[in-house]
Amino acid sequence: MDEFEQIARLFRPLTFGAPEALDLADDAAVIASRPGFDLVITKDALVAGVHFLADDPADLVARKLLRVNLSDLAAKGAEPFGYLLAVAWPSGFPDAGRVAFAAGLEQDQRRFGLKLLGGDTVSTPGPMTLSVTMLGWAPTSAMVRRSTARVGDALLVSGAIGDGGLGLLSAQGALSGISPEHAAALERRYRLPEPRLGLRPVLRAFASAAADISDGLLADAGHIGEASGLGLQVDLDRLPISPAAATWLGAQPEEAVARLALATAGDDYEIVCTAPSDRVATMMQAASAAGVALSPVGRVIEQPGLLVLHDGEPVEVSRTGWRHR
Ligand code: ADP
Ligand code: MG
Secondary structure, eight states, X not given: OOHHHHIIIIIGGGXXXXXXXXXXXXXXXXXXXXXXXXXXXXXXXXXXXXXXXXXXXXXXXXXXXXXXXXXXHHHTTOEEEEEEEEEEEETTOOHHHHHHHHHHHHHHHHHHTOEEEEEEEEEESSSOEEXXXXXXXXXXXXXXXXXXXXXXXEXXXXXXXXXXXXXXXXXXXXXXXXXXXXXXXXXHHHHSOOOOGGGHHHHHHHOSEEEEESSOHHHHHHHHHHHHTOEEEEEGGGOOOOHHHHHHHHTOSOHHHHHHHHHHOSOOOEEEEEEOGGGHHHHHHHHHHTTOOEEEEEEEESSSEEEEEETTEEOOOSOOSOOOO
16 A cells, blocks of 8 residues: 555544544644633654564554553543544555554544544654654643642552553563463553543642653653652652552562662553642542542652652662653
């Protein structure tokens, strides 16, 4: 399939007939402004060998591509609308893989209510490179920012921390001593993160600041602290941990070191947020009613930087998470 056959056969059906996409037959898409809402825009790129394994199934890669962007919209309290897609296929990438990729996009577009609005299709001598620009709506001025945490706020995280990083190790054959069922659960979390869209109204109602966790809890919590000009205390013993990660943790020689590894591993796509401490109980109830667990793991402090504690004792942190160079 050449470029134009791919647009016609793979991508045009994914517009779901959205008028904004103009059937992918124009130079651009056009979106009418929506009174009472702000357009929230985010972009994430995935590179084979960096963000996914080169032999991962193409449909799962497509779904991860949408989900990592959806995770950003979730953290901002924004409702998914549509996206623009840039695909650079490695030369000779088989048509069957391209069809599977489009099928993965379709599956998650239906699940999350997204339409394809435009994009670009190229080939590359390098590894497969994918990028999505995702658009969502948030009520005017209600997007949840990183920069608005306040001293004394509680720090909370959704779901469980560390599964993404353990899942990557397992997929690379570098994780030993856990059952095949737990290994499968962790790898699934790495290949197919769950964007916490159920939290959107909860974040808009209660959170003072929020970010999604792509580079590791400490790194992304640190971003909230920096943007707010404040510091964060993180209590490693309060990290929410999945049953699979708990079996791994139980087999580690040093608990504080192992918990630090979970808190600095990437690919969780959970949400880290801050909220006034007197609203935390109500917020946690609202989150649980929305189907997402929220756990308090620390608080916002005046002294900039990260204060990481285990059983009340400071833990030295040499790297907070994954960083591209
Ligand atoms: P240009 O010459 O401006 O690069 P193209 O010929 O690449 O335009 O694209 C034609 C149309 O197809 C445009 O509407 C573009 O948005 C759409 N398109 C191309 N590739 C993709 C893709 N991967 N996903 C969605 N839309 C695409
Ligand atoms: Mg083009």
